[in-house]
Structures are given as C-alpha cells and as structure tokens.
Amino acid sequence: MSNAQWLRAMAKYNSDDHDIGSEVGGARELAQQLQARTAEDPARFAGLAMQFTPETNPAYPSAILWGFGQASDQKEIRHEVFDAVRHIMSLGFDESDRSLGWIIHTFYDEVPLDIVNMLLDRALHAPDPVDDSSFFLQKNNDQLGPNLFQHGINTTRGSLAQSLGFLLSHDPDGMRTNLVAPHLIELASDPVLSVRTCVADTIAACLRHARQTAYEAFRHLIEANDLLLASDRVKRLMIFIGNSDPKVVDPIIIRMLDSADCEVQTAGGYMAGFAALEWGCPVLMERALSCNAAVRRGVAKV
Numbered sequence: 001m002s003n004a005q006w007l008r009a010m011a012k013y014n015s016d017d018h019d020i021g022s023e024v025g026g027a028r029e030l031a032q033q034l035q036a037r038t039a040e041d042p043a044r045f046a047g048l049a050m051q052f053t054p055e056t057n058p059a060y061p062s063a064i065l066w067g068f069g070q071a072s073d074q075k076e077i078r079h080e081v082f083d084a085v086r087h088i089m090s091l092g093f094d095e096s097d098r099s100l101g102w103i104i105h106t107f108y109d110e111v112p113l114d115i116v117n118m119l120l121d122r123a124l125h126a127p128d129p130v131d132d133s134s135f136f137l138q139k140n141n142d143q144l145g146p147n148l149f150q151h152g153i154n155t156t157r158g159s160l161a162q163s164l165g166f167l168l169s170h171d172p173d174g175m176r177t178n179l180v181a182p183h184l185i186e187l188a189s190d191p192v193l194s195v196r197t198c199v200a201d202t203i204a205a206c207l208r209h210a211r212q213t214a215y216e217a218f219r220h221l222i223e224a225n226d227l228l229l230a231s232d233r234v235k236r237l238m239i240f241i242g243n244s245d246p247k248v249v250d251p252i253i254i255r256m257l258d259s260a261d262c263e264v265q266t267a268g269g270y271m272a273g274f275a276a277l278e279w280g281c282p283v284l285m286e287r288a289l290s291c292n293a294a295v296r297r298g299v300a301k302v
Contacts, residue, residue, distance in 0.1 A: 145230020269298020
C-alpha cells in the first residue's frame with residue numbers, strides 16, 4: 001500500500017466501531033497491521049508518520065512507535081525515525097506516551113537529548129495512572145511488595161520511568177543524567193506507589209554521574225507507605241547505595257525491621273543479613289535475629 005492508500009484506510013477506519021459479529025475490524029485491527037509493517041520497514045513508515053495530523057486516530061501514531069521499538073537494529077535510518085517521533089509527539093496524543101519509551105530498545109545509544117527530554121516530560125506528566133486502586137483491588141495478590149513493580153511497568157509513567165533509567169545507564173558522558181537530575185526528586189515524589197518502584201531504576205542509573213542528587217531523590221522516594229520497601233527494585237537501589245555508603249541505608253533497614261507489615265519485615269531481614277555479610281554491619285544482623293519469624297525468614301534468604 002502507498003502512503004495515500006494507508007491514509008485513506010485510516011480515514012475510513014477512524015474508530016473501533018463495527019457491527020457485532022462482523023469480520024470487518026476497526027482502527028485497532030488496522031493499527032496492528034501498521035505496527036507489524038513498521039517493524040519490518042521503519043524508514044518507509046517513518047515517512048508515513050510525518051503525514052499524521054491531530055485528526056488522525058491516536059491508535060495509528062502509537063502503532064508506529066511500537067513498530068519502531070520492534071524493528072531490528074537499523075542505526076542508519078535513526079534520523080528519519082527520530083524526526084517521526086518528534087512529529088508524533090507534537091500531536092499531543094496521550095496514547096503515544098507509553099509507546100514512546102519503546103523506541104529505546106532499538107536506538108538506545110543514539111537517542112538524542114531532545115527525545116530524552118520528551119521521555120522525561122511524559123514520565124512526569126502523563127495522566128496514567130491516576131492511582132494504585134487497580135493494584136490493591138486485585139484478587140489473590142498475596143505478594144504486594146514484589147508485585148508493585150510489575151504493576152508499575154504496566155502503567156504509562158511507570159514504564160517511562162523505567163525506560164528513562166535504561167537510557168541513563170547508557171550515558172558515558174553524563175549529558176543525559178545532567179538533563180534528568182534536576183527533575184529527579186519530582187519523579188521520586190510520584191503520588192502512585194507502583195510508579196515509584198519504577199523510578200527506583202531511574203535513581204539507580206543517576207548514581208554514576210549525580211550521586212548526591214540520587215541520594216536526595218532516594219530519601220523522597222521512600223517517604224511513602226512501608227510496602228514500597230518490599231519492592232525488589234527498591235531493595236536493589238538500597239544495595240547499590242549501600243555498596244558505597246552503608247550509613248545512608250542503615251536507618252531504612254531499621255525502619256523495615258520495625259514495620260508493622262510482614263512483607264516489609266521479611267525484606268528488612270534480608271537487607272540486614274546482606275548488610276552484615278557485604279558491608280560489615282553486624283549490629284543490624286543482631287537486631288534482625290532478635291526479631292520475629294517474618295524478619296528471620298528474610299535473613300535466611302541471604
């Protein structure tokens with residue numbers, strides 16, 4: 001299909017409305033085809049994306065962004081792709097926010113600073129999620145702490161925060177970190193707990209070039225429900241920090257041991273055991289061994 005034919009098809013299938021039982025799909029089905037074709041030939045569909053307008057159904061720009069992320073390594077056409085990304089994001093579709101982070105899977109070393117800034121802006125301001133209600137209302141959710149991260153990456157701000165962390169981990173000169181660091185505390189203060197677990201990855205990636213800012217962001221991150229401390233991502237961040245500065249983490253481990261939440265107690269036991277073995281902090285281990293069974297279970301996992 002030519003660009004003109006694609007555009008006519010998009011105009012025809014501009015919604016998901018179709019007759020029940022009909023074999024003819026709507027925008028969603030056509031977008032799935034567009035995504036697959038974009039993954040096969042990103043340069044060709046980058047050109048099509050430049051013709052999108054604010055009247056285009058948002059499913060189609062989002063499909064192209066997802067397709068870019070699924071394309072095999074084609075660094076030679078990155079400029080065309082980045083121009084298409086800039087145009088798509090200028091249209092202001094909320095539906096494009098989450099798929100924006102997907103392009104880094106193909107082009108993470110080449111992503112320019114202005115697109116890093118787009119990612120940062122949407123990680124801060126995308127409307128999804130509103131709250132954690134869908135997470136806490138799940139049935140059979142008996143491991144809330146570990147599952148927080150999985151819920152977070154299935155939200156827009158959470159997935160973008162994780163993508164941002166991935167980009168910052170590929171930041172040899174620190175320029176990307178310098179762009180993000182002034183906003184790190186705002187990211188860490190996200191009102192949604194599951195999103196904060198994803199921001200832990202962003203903070204961890206900033207330790208290399210902006211350690212003190214990362215420490216301050218960490219302090220803001222954990223000003224939340226104790227359950228956050230049972231997240232594997234937050235525990236990993238604590239380990240990264242403690243490997244250089246155990247004293248930053250020690251008070252948080254004590255908070256975990258004293259928590260009223262059993263999951264957090266167990267996570268605290270693990271951290272106390274790790275601190276004793278790796279950081280030479282036997283006092284935390286002694287305290288943990290004098291605590292209840294939930295804490296001791298955590299110690300046994302080290």
